[in-house]
Amino acid sequence: MDLALQLLFTGIGIGAVYALVALGFVLIFRATNVVNFAQGEFSMVAAYLMVVAVEAGLPYWAAFIVALLGMALLGVVFNLGVYYPLRHRTYLPVIIATIGASILLANSVLAIYGPQPQVLEGWFETPGIQVGPVYLDSQYLLIICVTICLVIFNFWFFEKTLLGKKLQATSQDKEMASLLGISVSTMIMITFIYSAVLGGLAGILVAPVLFVSIQMGSTIALKAFAATIIGGFGDVAGAIIGGLALGVIETFGAAYVSVPYKDGFAFLVLIAFLIFRPQGIFGERVAEKA
């Protein structure tokens, strides 16, 4: 029972990371109808930026800001270089281009930084606290708190601010939005920046728990995507619930079934969902209009 509680805590912590990246997926998908397969690389690049900044001697908080600014810049470059030129084409070329971008990002970092995994210190000096039978790792606590704050922020931003409403309008009907004087290209740019920063934040938060490696991006991205499908594709709440669920399933699977196949559980769950409930937990089936 104690072990189960401990695993539940760890699972929610890692699931929160998937949820953050999944949120980035969903935001870009809603704005552009495109799945960004390089979303995970945003996390990876941010973690490396953080490592570089900390090694350069910056204080942790300054390194954090530098890394997130770097991610905002990457969001701009990504939009202009990968999405924007293809915006009038069908989804297939865009998917392929984002896959190309993901390969480019991962291997550029590999070429520059080499294959050795890096270690990033956690934010806090104290490694964690013992609460009853459960040991609460401080980094996991931080991840969970940040995720909760971001979910609240997201809700406030999209529902209560004018900019958030403009973004929503753009994602629902681009033509109508532009007729109402909303600059669609600006809104899409903001979405990419926000999504890159969100992905970066997830990467920086999870870096002290995992190793900082080239593969971390694709691993996180695949699970985050699985999370969006499990939750219901394109649904914000679904992405978060799906991410948390996946983190828990995976942690329990690794503890009770098999460690080497830990990364396989997400995919098995994903395929099971696709067969039995493709619309996910929250999603509705949508049909193309004739």
Added chain:
Amino acid sequence: MSAPSDNMPIPAPAIRSKPLVVRHLPYFIGAAILVWLAATMRFDGYVHNILLQATTFSIAVFGLSVVLGLCGQINLAQAAFFGLGAYAVGMGTTDLQLSFWLCLVGGCAISLLAGAFLGMSTLRLGGHYLAMVTISFQQIVTLVMINAIWLTRGPDGVPNIKRPELFQTSQSYLAFCVAMLAIVGYLVWHLADTKLGRAMRAVRDNELAAGVNGIDVFRTKIYAFALCALLGGLAGGLFAGGFAYVSPDQFSFAESIVFLTMSLLGGVASPIGSAIGTGLLILIPEWLRFLKSVPGLYLAIYGLFVILIIRFMPDGIWGFVADAFTRWRAKIKATPAAAALQLKPATIGGDTVLEVTGLSKHFGGLKAVDGVDIAVKRGGVHALIGPNGSGKTTTLNVLSGLYVATSGRIVLDGTDISHMPPHQRTASGLGRTFQNIRLFRSMTALENVEIGAERPGNTMVGKGDDALTERAMEALTFVGLGSRANELISSFSYGHQRLIEIARALASNPTLLLLDEPAAGLNSTEKLELHELLKRIAAQGLTILIIDHDMTLVSEAAQHITVLNFGRRIADGESMAVLRHPDVVSAYLGSE
């Protein structure tokens, strides 16, 4: 549009094409020369290895040209299927001491089954899902290869893989692989012009239109996907025999991306492009070996290549060449004269062709169609009218199976089609056009109409491709576009595209033709011509159910009118009486 002389029976016999074997003879001669060269030329070991790699990889990339090029579906796990085939031969010929041939066939079968299973789980959903599921599958296969040491020997890989008795020397084995490449290349090249290939292209261009033209979209996608996996497995098996050693890193996700890049670079739509792309991407890294000394650098360049190709050269290298060639050929290709189109709508049921009872379609709380009855009499024009938002198009979409009815019964010519998917309704004799034109945009007018003519159960088409072409030509000539049959859809005006859509439906010899606002967007001359066309269709006894806003067209063309408002039927009967009906007048003009 008006070319009445086109419609006259012309005595000149239609041009018969030469038998396939004769037309394709140059290909086989070329292939035989290549095999002979591979069998006799002296290569050093290095060149031999490169050739062997290029040959086997090309076969795997052919798979992508089927699934991505022909059918428009993505597969990011081709290296995994390649690996399944390779490990089947690897483990089969060493651990199990089985015959090479048995292992090769077994590997193909495993890949095929895996591909079919993945396809069945995902292909009903959109392309994003497929991309992600294939990546997931790729990861699972890699995990198993590395971790299931008892089965696969783990990261060390499988050495000492056997070759078949017949091709023990590396020279003869290479010749064998080249021969396989030539055969597979021929099949893939020819596939585009078969019934299945046309169905795949139709699905790629427009899934909805493919469905209502009698194509089982889901099954077609699964065939494409399974075929791609099969070719991956075959290529992997040949690869394993050739290099006698396999290890998990040869079949990683990165390799799947390499396959994808090869396919995109050469031109995803054709096997020649695939072979060019594969050759280039095997040779270029060999020339630029120094890139491999920095880990990641050459894959980073691949990634950049993918973005640039997609942006600037969407059809690949071969796409450029082929495009110019097609345009040139389309101009010189003579369009064979066509006989007059015969429409012989089936008459199995009684006087009523279509009997709709209590049809409802609810979207959540919205009752778009609410308990509508329609009875369409045989051999006439029946119009379905109503103000905007009255549920006309929804009714049509429920009739053709694009929406599932909430309740109600639809009987077409004696057959209950209420629960059939779109392609089966088409097979039962339903033809339709769309309000916003849905043609297969990468194909010629003729090819579009051929897909219509290919409807399962079309009794007006004989056996073979020539009969199909003939039927399609007749239908195009009937609408007055016979002389432009070999032009691409994009070169036709809006009004002509409408006519091609009607021709596509007519070629299938439907029992009932559904026309969804055919006059929308046409100018007044085109409308007159459309009216003439409807008369000529009706004169052949084909029943038409038409939706339109143009009251002149409706009142002149239709003998019977059903009026909908707010999803309910408010009037039904003989045209003039219905148009004077007070409820109808108030629905359109508002009551006093």
